[in-house]
Amino acid sequence: MGIWGGFALWFQFPGGLAAKVAAVLVWCVPSIWAIRAGFGPVRRWHSLAVFGVLFVVMLIWWATITPQQDRVWADDVAQPLRAHIEGDRLVIDNVRDFQWRTEDDYDVRWQRREYDLSQVQSVDMVLSYWMGPTIAHTLVSFGFADGQQLVFSLEIRKEKTESFSALGGFFRKFEAVLVASDERDIVRVRSNVRGEDVYLYRLQGLSPDKMRALLQVYVDRAQQLEQEPRFYNTLTSNCTTVVFELMRSIVPGLPMDYRLLLSGYLADYAEDIGGLTPGVPFARLQQLGYINPRALRAGDAADFSQQIREGVPGIAVKGNAP
Structure with a gap:
């Protein structure tokens, strides 16, 4: 889920290269917390919950990306x-x-x-x-x-x-x-x-x-x-x-x-x-x-x-x- 979200931001986040890199790096923080919380000696459910909420937000944003007919095409x-x-x-x-x-x-x-x-x-x-x-x-x-x-x-x-x-x-x-x-x-x-x-x-x-x-x-x-x-x-x-x-x-x-x-x-x-x-x-x-x-x-x-x-x-x- 973390990897998918990173690629989604890379290909779809608005703005230039710097904005995309920043968005991916920000997304990496809760993703890494969730991985550590899920596989560590003691599961930290609050970290997993935070990641889950953010992933739902990611899916809502993803659903707003729709195909268009009016771009400047090749x-x-x-x-x-x-x-x-x-x-x-x-x-x-x-x-x-x-x-x-x-x-x-x-x-x-x-x-x-x-x-x-x-x-x-x-x-x-x-x-x-x-x-x-x-x-x-x-x-x-x-x-x-x-x-x-x-x-x-x-x-x-x-x-x-x-x-x-x-x-x-x-x-x-x-x-x-x-x-x-x-x-x-x-x-x-x-x-x-x-x-x-x-x-x-x-x-x-x-x-x-x-x-x-x-x-x-x-x-x-x-x-x-x-x-x-x-x-x-x-x-x-x-x-x-x-x-x-x-x-x-x-x-x-x-x-x-x-x-x-x-x-x-x-x-x-x-x-x-x-x-x-x-x-x-x-x-x-x-x-x-x-x-x-x-x-x-x-x-x-x-x-x-x-x-x-x-x-x-x-x-x-x-x-x-x-």
Whole structure:
């Protein structure tokens, strides 16, 4: 409780560095008293009682910290996804289509795009490894018969002065935002600009109706986040757990698994439940699903999405084996 309170103050106490350090040091005093009182030869109940009262005050303060929509956001998460469906017509405002040269040099482009839901024909899982083999960022890409790809990604909504902190994600440091993007933006920035290792897998076993239902669920979640903002949580509400939650709404009975938390192994999980291309060993799926060389070769080409899928099992594009 003392450690949790210290981190809560560090990430949420208002003011600059000096104010945060002072708040944590002040909190350490009753915490240390309580530890000594609880484990010493003679328990001092008054010290434990004082700590208990202060911890309740801490929880009351914690409850006042609510997600916001009106901060000065970083450019790449500045616009909320707004979408609505009219029959078979999906209209999305603020589809992200940035032109990235470096992480700090880019052209800001948010576009209004329309998609024909009757033409959705594929769902791909994209895993981008940015912190070793156990942690990956999960994206879901919907393919349409006209060649368009629409990618959804749950992201932390950083302010302009913030950077990502996995630890801060446990302490209401960031709001969550659902980003819809062109693959030449959200995939290419990871493979070509940041140098992350990116893998693409075709998800199998989803009928066109279920693909459309999954897309509808993403739209519904975007509308929920616009109306009622939520905090990103590193453990319980992140880019992978939300994908699992949305998938489970259309495929009931998907089993829980530790690999939903260790997102770097999510493809192994998908393979075990029969969600990847059958008849191909997982090592081969992983080898052929590694898109970085093809993404670097494609650059900002108009057919970027087609090029990165060449050779990926289960995807019938030019260059793939039958």
